[in-house]
Amino acid sequence: MSNDTPDKPDEDEDWMKYANAGFGETDYSLWDDQPAEQDEAEEEPDFDLNSTPNQLGTHMEEIPRAPSPAGHKHLVRIGTCDHCLGRLGGKKRYEQTIAESGAEIRASVVQRDSHLENARTEIPLCPFCENLYEEADLLADIIHDAIQPYEATRLQLGARIPKDQIAAEEELRKRLGAGGSDALKSGLVTEIARNLNDRLDGKKLVNDKPQILALIDVLTLTVELDIRAHYLYGRYQKLERGIPQTRWPCRACKGRGCEKCEGTGLQYKKSVQDLIGNPLLGLFEAKEHAFHGMGREDIDVRCLGQGRPFVIEMKEPKIRTVDLDAAMKSINELAEGSIKITGLRSSNRSEVVRVKDTPAEKSYTIRFRVMPLSEAEHAVLTAPVDLTHVDVQDRG
Structure with a gap:
């Protein structure tokens, strides 16, 4: 083959022209057979635009304890009754009932937040007392009628409340109520005593050594009397x-x-x-x-x-x-x-x-009478005794 003759191209394709050291620059994709993934849209918080302001407030603001205004607001929002508002609000004045104090707190909250005016109607069951204070007048009447047959000058009141209810109220009271607030049992007994005090007719309410103990069962709304001896x-x-x-x-x-x-x-x-x-x-x-x-x-x-x-x-x-x-x-x-x-x-x-x-010291007096002996008795006592040899040995 002469040098002037042009080179004949190889019958096989020159594979070198397809070679490339770079990765991923070929038109062929290893993932073409896989379905394309779609980016999931990020979930956004589902806020109800029509939600009421009190619902927004529950989620968005930190709840402080009473007697702060925000604490009072939350107590009203969750349906607290006037008695428990006064008991837990920390605003009760001297000679003011807890119901009167609670009504003042509610009026102050509604004046600032008018949308809470019907909160008690919307949530009719008080989360603290479960509406027990509404029965205080009835329980006072029951106690008054029960003690009428008995003469006494000292009366003590007590209450029997389920342990789970006491524990739930205590946890909620410590979290939301003012420091030093009365517990459910003591507050209820005090309220009943206040309603009963004017009708006792000479009986005095005491905390120890009673002559009559009236024990209230809040589940059955009955009263059990313990008449002391x-x-x-x-x-x-x-x-x-x-x-x-x-x-x-x-x-x-x-x-x-x-x-x-x-x-x-x-x-x-x-x-x-x-x-x-x-x-x-x-x-x-x-x-x-x-x-x-x-x-x-x-x-x-x-x-x-x-x-x-x-x-x-x-x-x-x-x-x-x-x-x-x-x-x-x-x-x-x-x-x-x-x-x-x-x-x-x-x-x-x-x-x-x-x-x-006390050791009982006692003394006994023993009395006896000596009677003269008859002749027959005297003869028996003074008669000689015949002793045998065996008798003498036994006595020795």
Whole structure:
């Protein structure tokens, strides 16, 4: 082949002209067979443009505690009743009721934010008390009617509220209420006491040592009365043998009543406890009595001297003011010489402890009579005794 002859192109294509060291510059894409992904639109907060201002306020502003204006506003917004507004708002003045204070707080909030005027109507259930304060007048009426049959000078109120309700209210009160706000139970009892105070007729509301405890059940809206006992102190002399100090249940029937005890359930028909307590039941209109003595004596002996101290407990009495001198005289007459009591006076529970814990010192007087011996008895005692050899050894 001469040099003048032009080069004949190769029959095969020159692959070099397609070669390229750069990545991704070819027209062929490795991902052409994959479906194209579409960019997802970013989700934006779904705000209701028609939402009311109080809904926006709940989400957008930090909620401080009362007594700040914003705290009062939130209390009104969530449907708090006037009583709880006054209880938690921290604005109550001296001699002002919590309902009056709550009404003032609500009026102040509505004056600034008129859209909250109907908040209580829109949310009719108070989140703090669940509308218990609306029943305060009713509960005061129930207590007033329940205590009418009983004579008492000291009355205490209490409330029984479910634990979960107390815990929920306490958590909400500590988060939203003013510091030092009354708890639900104490606030409710105080409100009932305020409604009841003007109608007590000589009864005084106290926090300790009551004669009547009125316990309110908020679930059933009922009142349970705990009538405390009335105590009397005195001394008794037992002048007749065969009388026990307290009731002695029948050994055969264990107090249930049988033919042997003639249906009384008692081993002995009389006891010091019944001789003193039974006449007092009618005077005090009590249901039962209990006897507490300073020690006790045997059944077959008498108790003389100054008498044994005792305290008798009259349970659930309706009357507490009794002429004790007349009562003591009546007891002694009805006993017909079996016992005699002296120094009867009113007492208290602490004296029961003192009487029971005091060691009872007692002395016995033994009396005996020497009778002259008859001739036959004297002869037996003075007759010579024949001793055998065995008898002497045994004695030795």
